[in-house]
Ligand SMILES: Nc1ncnc2c1ncn2[C@@H]1O[C@H](COP(=O)(O)OP(=O)(O)O)[C@@H](O)[C@H]1O
């Protein structure tokens with residue numbers, strides 16, 4: 234039987250010896266190297282390509298987080314497990330986003346140590362197995378469509394989930410729906426999808442993320458739409474960066490004809506990354522002054538980012554002229570045409586959200602469902618227009634990174 238090859242990285246010899254003692258009776262595990270700091274660790278790992286690295290966080294010369302980052306980039310088949318002291322949660326957070334697969338709190342028992350190593354090894358083997366049997370994907374031509382607004386409660390999630398479902402049903406193409414309202418996402422609830430994994434779980438495997446790994450994390454809605462839910466707790470949102478989002482969307486694009494993104498009401502770097510990568514942005518507004526004011530500022534930002542008018546489409550939700558503002562005035566203020574109108578129908582929309590059945594499936598006769606279907610048809614039939622497409626660099630422009 235092949236043994237699991239392990240490298241121990243810690244600046245204190247005593248810790249390294251303890252770990253060795255804890256592993257000494259485990260026949261499946263073999264320690265093939267030791268390092269005192271991050272730099273040594275990188276060297277040894279590149280040379281010996283172990284299955285697992287046990288990595289301390291605070292070390293001289295180069296710390297465990299920088300080393301993990303380098304290792305997961307250049308030797309992605311090696312799983313890094315962090316060894317941290319209770320209370321180092323901030324470091325741990327960084328380590329996990331650097332690509333560490335798991336962590337152990339010091340002091341740990343022999344059982345904890347062995348189980349964590351076995352688990353990391355099994356996950357990695359499964360992943361390798363998976364990629365071997367993966368069928369060659371046809372070359373999918375993919376469109377990214379983000380549903381966005383600078384205002385909450387305007388109907389982004391309602392529109393994103395119903396458009397996704399209706400695209401899947403009418404076009405019979407593969408559709409993925411990503412919940413990028415990372416703090417308060419409710420796509421999974423709206424679609425009544427049972428959540429096993431969320432976008433937070435993917436981050437742990439971000440460096441080895443490919444089409445097959447991605448499949449393990451998506452939830453299937455009965456319409457056929459594959460959903461990537463938002464984190465279960467708002468505080469997990471901060472672990473996710475724009476480069477994670479980029480990688481996730483790029484991976485989805487390899488396998489899905491449509492990637493629909495639901496977003497939050499701000500220009501957080503994660504949302505911006507998605508907007509940059511979008512072929513179309515459905516910018517949702519309603520006809521009340523506070524929303525119009527916010528939407529106007531949002532459109533100004535998009536103009537600064539040089540998003541074209543082909544790319545940014547105004548969707549007027551709960552559309553009605555009966556509250557004193559005319560559609561023409563709205564268009565003049567925003568200097569944008571309304572691209573689609575969706576009527577207000579609380580009975581249909583709210584009942585369907587509460588039951589978890591999208592109204593485009595269950596209430597096809599309603600005007601609101603027909604409006605969504607109309608949007609879907611336009612999206613499905615649109616040719617590549619001049620000027621529509623991706624913008625590469627807003628995150629960099631705005632955040633100066
Ligand atoms: N066209 C509509 N008619 C009636 N109610 C709607 C409509 N669109 C959305 N809603 C309701 O408005 C509220 C906010 O919608 P939601 O999709 O969660 O917005 P957001 O994602 O922008 O915060 C929900 O209660 C939803 O059911």
Ligand SMILES: [Mg+2]
Pocket residue numbers: 389390391414418419496
């Ligand atoms: Mg929402």
